[in-house]
Amino acid sequence: xxxxxxxxxxCVTTVxxxxxxxxxxxxxxxxxxxxxxxxxxxxxxDLLGLQETKLVDAKFPKADIDAAGYHVVFAGQPTxxxxxxxxxxxxxxxxxxxxxxxxxxxxxxxxxxxxTLQPWALTSSPTxxxxxxxxxxxxxxxxxxxxxxxxxxxLRWLSALHDYIGQELSxxxxxxxxxxxxIAPEDRxxxxxxxxxxxxxxxxxxxGKFSGLLSLGLRDAFRLHDQPDQVYSWWxxxxxxxxxxxxxxxxxxxxxxxxxxxxxASGIDxxxxxxxxxxxxxxxxxxxxxx
DNA sequence: ATGGCTGCTTTGAGCAGA
Numbered sequence: 216x217x218x219x220x221x222x223x224x225x226c227v228t229t230v231x232x233x234x235x236x237x238x239x240x241x242x243x244x245x246x247x248x249x250x251x252x253x254x255x256x257x258x259x260x261d262l263l264g265l266q267e268t269k270l271v272d273a274k275f276p277k278a279d280i281d282a283a284g285y286h287v288v289f290a291g292q293p294t295x296x297x298x299x300x301x302x303x304x305x306x307x308x309x310x311x312x313x314x315x316x317x318x319x320x321x322x323x324x325x326x327x328x329x330x331t332l333q334p335w336a337l338t339s340s341p342t343x344x345x346x347x348x349x350x351x352x353x354x355x356x357x358x359x360x361x362x363x364x365x366x367x368x369x370l371r372w373l374s375a376l377h378d379y380i381g382q383e384l385s386x387x388x389x390x391x392x393x394x395x396x397x398i399a400p401e402d403r404x405x406x407x408x409x410x411x412x413x414x415x416x417x418x419x420x421x422x423g424k425f426s427g428l429l430s431l432g433l434r435d436a437f438r439l440h441d442q443p444d445q446v447y448s449w450w451x452x453x454x455x456x457x458x459x460x461x462x463x464x465x466x467x468x469x470x471x472x473x474x475x476x477x478x479x480a481s482g483i484d485x486x487x488x489x490x491x492x493x494x495x496x497x498x499x500x501x502x503x504x505x506x
Numbered sequence: 507a508t509g510g511c512t513g514c515t516t517t518g519a520g521c522a523g524a
Contacts, residue, residue, distance in 0.1 A: 242523080243513055266521085269514070294514055295522075311512070357524055416524060421509035449524070463524075495512075495524080 233351070234306075234503045235260045236436075238352065238393035238466055239487075240496035244268040244299075248276050248455075249496055250487050252283050254498065258484070261303045263498075264352025264393040265289075268297035275299070290315040290325045297351045298328045307332040320375035324355040327376075329383070334505075342447075345505070348474075349387035351380075353394035357474065358415045365471075366415060369397070373424035385407060390471040395449075395496065397465050398425045400435065402465035406447065412469050416465060432477050434475035436468040436501035449496045457488055468501040477504040 235258045240328055241247040255263070255358040263285075268275070270291045274410035280287045280301060288310050308500075312332035316322050328350075334345040356372050358366035384390055389476065398421045402408035409416040429435065447462025456462065470478060488497045 246513070267513095359522085361524090414524095447520060451524070456511095467524080492512090498519080 218272070232505055234262070234348075234505055236262045236350075236393060236468055236474075236503065237470055237498050237500040238264040238266070238389050238395070238471075239498035240266040240354070240395040240494060242267050242269070242494040244270055244276065244297075245274070246366055246492060248279060249381055250490055250494070252279065253303070253335075254484075254487055255283055255285065259303070260301075260392070260500065261306050262350050263301040264328075265301070266297075266352060266354035266395045267324075268299055270297055279433075282499055285356055288313045289329050290328050292325045296354055298326060298351050300330050301348055302330075302332050302350070305343050308332055310490060317372075317375050317379045319379050319493055320371070320372065322417055324335060324356075326356070327374070328352050329474040330386070332503075338469060346389050346473075347387070349383060349390040351383070351390070351394075353392060355395060355397045356488070360415050361418050362371065368430065370420055370424065373421075373427075377424070377427050377431065379404045380433070384431055384433075384471060388471065388473045390433075391474055391501075392428075392469045393467065395466050396425060396464060399463045399465050400425050400467075403416060403444070404447070406445065406461040406463065407482065408488070411463070416463060423479070424489040428469060433469040433473055434472070434478075436470050436475065437464070437499065439475060439478050440481055441499075442482070448499050450488065452495050457493075461491070466496055466499045470503070472499065474503050477506075478502065479493060479504055 287299040289299035311333040316327040333347045356369040358369035448466035450457040450462040
């Protein structure tokens with residue numbers, strides 16, 4: 216976040232001039248909390264979606280995240296899944312309109328959380344009140360293998376997500392849906408497209424669901440800018456996959472038009488993947504100008 | 507062909523992840 220306290224009060228509408236959004240599948244927040252706190256401190260990210268927290272709500276480290284200067288909303292279950300949204304307290308009022316899971320898709324698994332974040336306004340004028348952001352953190356089912364029950368569940372989950380996000384986009388001009396989509400959108404997002412051809416995470420039906428989300432008006436922040444080749448967000452723990460950069464780009468920041476038009480940079484931060492006891496995923500991020 | 511790592515689990519070998 217770039218703090219921007221301009222001298223002329225009539226023109227100041229927010230306490231920042233730049234908004235940094237990110238997503239990170241942490242593969243157990245119990246294990247990864249130190250990495251997350253370190254990353255927040257380094258990046259000063261404004262809005263962060265987490266996936267695979269793997270924590271029941273009673274064990275969620277809310278106090279540590281509060282102490283780091285972030286609002287947090289979360290929903291978990293034993294052992295699997297679990298999602299959260301962190302919002303920089305200096306930038307946003309406390310989250311409102313929190314929704315857990317897709318209202319259109321009854322689900323025993325906790326894989327979606329949505330919240331509205333209202334930027335603090337440095338003006339009392341309602342006309343200068345900055346627009347709120349609808350922020351959604353999703354953990355799309357893995358799908359196991361093409362043709363399995365889990366794969367069918369993944370496709371049904373994504374169809375319902377499409378319908379829900381269509382509704383959400385009609386209600387919120389500034390919307391960001393971030394998360395682990397468990398889909399590599401194109402072959403250039405895959406280290407070895409021949410090996411992965413029509414395999415889970417890369418199959419045509421899954422890619423069709425991802426395209427369907429974009430057809431609602433969302434943009435893949437990563438592809439709004441020139442990027443180096445062979446940038447990925449997940450690497451298997453086995454076989455030295457990270458060292459050999461044998462990865463997939465499956466974690467994405469999707470932006471509505473109002474945010475995409477102001478997106479200035481995007482990328483994937485591989486630094487946390489180099490730490491001891493890393494998550495197998497790296498955070499993906501996007502920077503948007505606020506005006 | 508298989509399993510390779512990692513985290514979790516009413517502590518253990520088995521599941522799930524991707």
